[in-house]
Amino acid sequence: MGILGGQRRFEGSGEGALPHGDVGTRVAAAEGTPRAEQSVLTSRRWVTTMLTLAGASLLVMIASLRFGTEEIGFVDSARILFGALRYGETGIDSLGPSSVILLQVRLPRVLLGFMVGSCLAAVGVGLQALLRNPLADPYVLGISSGAALGAAVAMLVGFGKTVLALSAISFCAFLGGLSSLIVVYRIALSYGHLPIHTLLLAGVILNAIFSALIMFITSTMNPNRSFGMMSWLMGTLAAPDYPALIVLTVYLFVGGLILFMQTRALNILTLGEESARSLGVEVERVKKTVFFTSALLSGAVVSVSGLIGFVGMVIPHAVRMMIGPDHRLLLPASALVGGIFLLAADTAARTLLAPAEIPVGVITALAGGPFFIYLLMSRKGGLAR
Amino acid sequence: MKRRQQGILTGMPFMANLAPRTFVDDLDRKIYLAKAPIRIVSLAPSITEVLYAIGSSEELVGVTQYCDYPPEARLKPKVGYTHPNLESIMALQPDLVLAPREFLRADFLGKLEQLKIPAFILDAKTIEDVLSHIQTLGRMLGRSASADGLAAQMRQRITEIKTRTATLPHPRLLYVLNSEPLITVGPGSFIHQLIVLAGGTNIARRARSAYPRLNMEEVLKEDPELIVFPVGLVEGIPESEQQVWQRWTTLSAVKRGRFFRISSDLVNRPGPRIVEGLEIFARIIHPEAFEDKIKP
Numbered sequence: 071m072g073i074l075g076g077q078r079r080f081e082g083s084g085e086g087a088l089p090h091g092d093v094g095t096r097v098a099a100a101e102g103t104p105r106a107e108q109s110v111l112t113s114r115r116w117v118t119t120m121l122t123l124a125g126a127s128l129l130v131m132i133a134s135l136r137f138g139t140e141e142i143g144f145v146d147s148a149r150i151l152f153g154a155l156r157y158g159e160t161g162i163d164s165l166g167p168s169s170v171i172l173l174q175v176r177l178p179r180v181l182l183g184f185m186v187g188s189c190l191a192a193v194g195v196g197l198q199a200l201l202r203n204p205l206a207d208p209y210v211l212g213i214s215s216g217a218a219l220g221a222a223v224a225m226l227v228g229f230g231k232t233v234l235a236l237s238a239i240s241f242c243a244f245l246g247g248l249s250s251l252i253v254v255y256r257i258a259l260s261y262g263h264l265p266i267h268t269l270l271l272a273g274v275i276l277n278a279i280f281s282a283l284i285m286f287i288t289s290t291m292n293p294n295r296s297f298g299m300m301s302w303l304m305g306t307l308a309a310p311d312y313p314a315l316i317v318l319t320v321y322l323f324v325g326g327l328i329l330f331m332q333t334r335a336l337n338i339l340t341l342g343e344e345s346a347r348s349l350g351v352e353v354e355r356v357k358k359t360v361f362f363t364s365a366l367l368s369g370a371v372v373s374v375s376g377l378i379g380f381v382g383m384v385i386p387h388a389v390r391m392m393i394g395p396d397h398r399l400l401l402p403a404s405a406l407v408g409g410i411f412l413l414a415a416d417t418a419a420r421t422l423l424a425p426a427e428i429p430v431g432v433i434t435a436l437a438g439g440p441f442f443i444y445l446l447m448s449r450k451g452g453l454a455r
Numbered sequence: 456m457k458r459r460q461q462g463i464l465t466g467m468p469f470m471a472n473l474a475p476r477t478f479v480d481d482l483d484r485k486i487y488l489a490k491a492p493i494r495i496v497s498l499a500p501s502i503t504e505v506l507y508a509i510g511s512s513e514e515l516v517g518v519t520q521y522c523d524y525p526p527e528a529r530l531k532p533k534v535g536y537t538h539p540n541l542e543s544i545m546a547l548q549p550d551l552v553l554a555p556r557e558f559l560r561a562d563f564l565g566k567l568e569q570l571k572i573p574a575f576i577l578d579a580k581t582i583e584d585v586l587s588h589i590q591t592l593g594r595m596l597g598r599s600a601s602a603d604g605l606a607a608q609m610r611q612r613i614t615e616i617k618t619r620t621a622t623l624p625h626p627r628l629l630y631v632l633n634s635e636p637l638i639t640v641g642p643g644s645f646i647h648q649l650i651v652l653a654g655g656t657n658i659a660r661r662a663r664s665a666y667p668r669l670n671m672e673e674v675l676k677e678d679p680e681l682i683v684f685p686v687g688l689v690e691g692i693p694e695s696e697q698q699v700w701q702r703w704t705t706l707s708a709v710k711r712g713r714f715f716r717i718s719s720d721l722v723n724r725p726g727p728r729i730v731e732g733l734e735i736f737a738r739i740i741h742p743e744a745f746e747d748k749i750k751p
Contacts, residue, residue, distance in 0.1 A: 167678065297633070426664060
């Protein structure tokens with residue numbers, strides 16, 4: 071990665087006394103990136119990029135609302151949405167089927183899809199920086215398979231009520247994610263430190279163990295039921311009801327904000343822990359914060375959407391190629407791009423074979439994979455320099 | 456199921472009767488059985504039920520772990536289901552293995568052929584297939600009389616349901632195979648046929664696969680008048696997931712509280728009890744047509 075290449079040069083150059091915020095940008099500048107606008111992060115560039123992406127997000131959201139088994143035109147959508155805002159959700163029943171479809175199914179699903187995509191991409195950025203590994207994604211820490219195992223157990227036992235507006239499966243998935251977080255943390259923690267390699271390996275091993283347990287549960291389940299479970303695991307964006315959506319929004323937003331507050335430190339952390347420490351970063355505190363936040367976020371995301379691969383790993387890379395490695399912009403920009411990407415993928419998933427659906431993970435990999443290969447080919451060496 | 460005349464002198468009517476011991480399965484494989492098999496392994500609950508129903512339970516030496524009907528089938532040695540254990544099958548020294556088309560792996564079948572264990576593959580796609588399977592197994596096992604009787608009786612019950620529901624409207628029905636994500640049955644599935652036969656309209660009739668993940672928007676658009684959940688000991692939709700459906704208040708089925716449960720074993724297994732499943736479906740869809748009959 072470019073960051074690592076720059077790191078060596080930076081360490082050699084001995085500019086240890088830089089103010090924190092500028093380190094990442096100086097590193098990028100040190101690489102001699104041809105595009106000047108990539109190397110320096112001004113607040114103006116931050117604002118323009120974010121505004122552009124936010125605008126794009128809004129457009130994609132509005133476009134996604136249009137498509138589905140029942141076509142609902144923009145004018146109708148707008149009328150239904152404003153009607154609902156004015157009269158509240160109670161008046162829905164009288165509004166006819168297309169308003170129910172729009173308000174109860176499509177809108178919540180669009181919002182959920184965007185949030186899940188954002189969250190996966192943001193966590194991907196955080197973990198790639200924390201683990202200094204370009205292959206890191208939200209599933210690398212074992213939290214996601216813990217969550218998946220929780221969901222599998224919930225489906226096997228078939229018990230449950232709704233908890234905190236979340237369905238039993240989601241709740242158990244979240245519990246599963248939470249417990250595996252504790253396990254990974256306990257395994258990795260040594261003398262109050264959180265060594266990156268142990269953390270990564272603990273995650274990988276836990277992933278393997280949990281996957282094996284899930285496969286075991288699937289193999290013992292009646293085939294008719296395991297089919298449903300596999301479908302859930304393949305990635306599902308259902309239409310949550312609004313209380314669940316609100317709980318989730320608050321949760322994910324707070325988590326995202328905490329991650330965003332670490333981006334300055336993450337910039338410095340990419341130089342290596344020693345350098346970061348000498349630059350005055352509380353390395354362990356940052357690492358733990360990013361780890362816990364990422365784990366809690368990915369656990370929650372998996373619990374509502376199953377395993378949607380690809381977004382968390384590739385979106386950060388794609389965005390990094392386009393706007394540069396400074397995490398202060400990279401993280402929020404990736405979040406928006408991830409949201410747009412997953413939203414577009416989910417719209418395709420629910421319309422291509424309508425009235426049936428395709429698991430959204432299939433679309434994310436099939437659409438995103440070739441695009442990423444194209445990026446790699448067209449900027450050869452850009453990623454692996 | 457395809458039934459062919461066998462033998463080189465097929466054209467001669469009397470010869471057809473001389474070679475009745477060759478059978479063609481649903482993969483178009485021919486097996487020759489010199490005499491009726493006496494050690495049979497069944498690799499599907501439905502096949503086990505057929506064997507019990509036609510009186511061949513004595514010959515049944517191995518079953519799957521899901522073979523739970525009739526209850527005494529549980530006592531037979533188990534050989535696995537989706538991944539049958541070849542060694543346990545070998546140990547039972549069967550002279551016939553009856554296997555369903557689902558989960559059948561080519562290497563497993565090849566191994567059986569290599570070991571000279573006759574395997575007969577059954578692939579029931581329609582109710583008619585079930586009846587013909589029962590009759591084929593009857594001929595194969597020397598139980599033609601009881602098998603033909605059973606098939607005739609089943610056929611008669613099916614006809615009665617058809618006549619009772621023929622003139623009635625066809626209400627829209629959603630069958631919830633799995634709730635999260637929503638998976639239902641489409642054309643090409645067994646249950647879809649049962650719904651149609653019982654005089655209902657499957658709201659996923661336009662889906663292109665047998666077990667589609669159905670979009671919730673489509674459900675709201677189609678507005679099912681009935682929602683049916685499969686229930687069973689080891690599978691089926693838990694109560695809590697059924698309650699989740701209450702939130703779709705605009706659906707006719709929710710407004711009128713028309714949620715129904717059906718034993719998944721009765722409708723999923725292409726065996727003799729499929730007619731019971733069909734009757735329950737018909738009673739759910741058209742209670743008015745069965746008012747004169749006492750509930751079973």
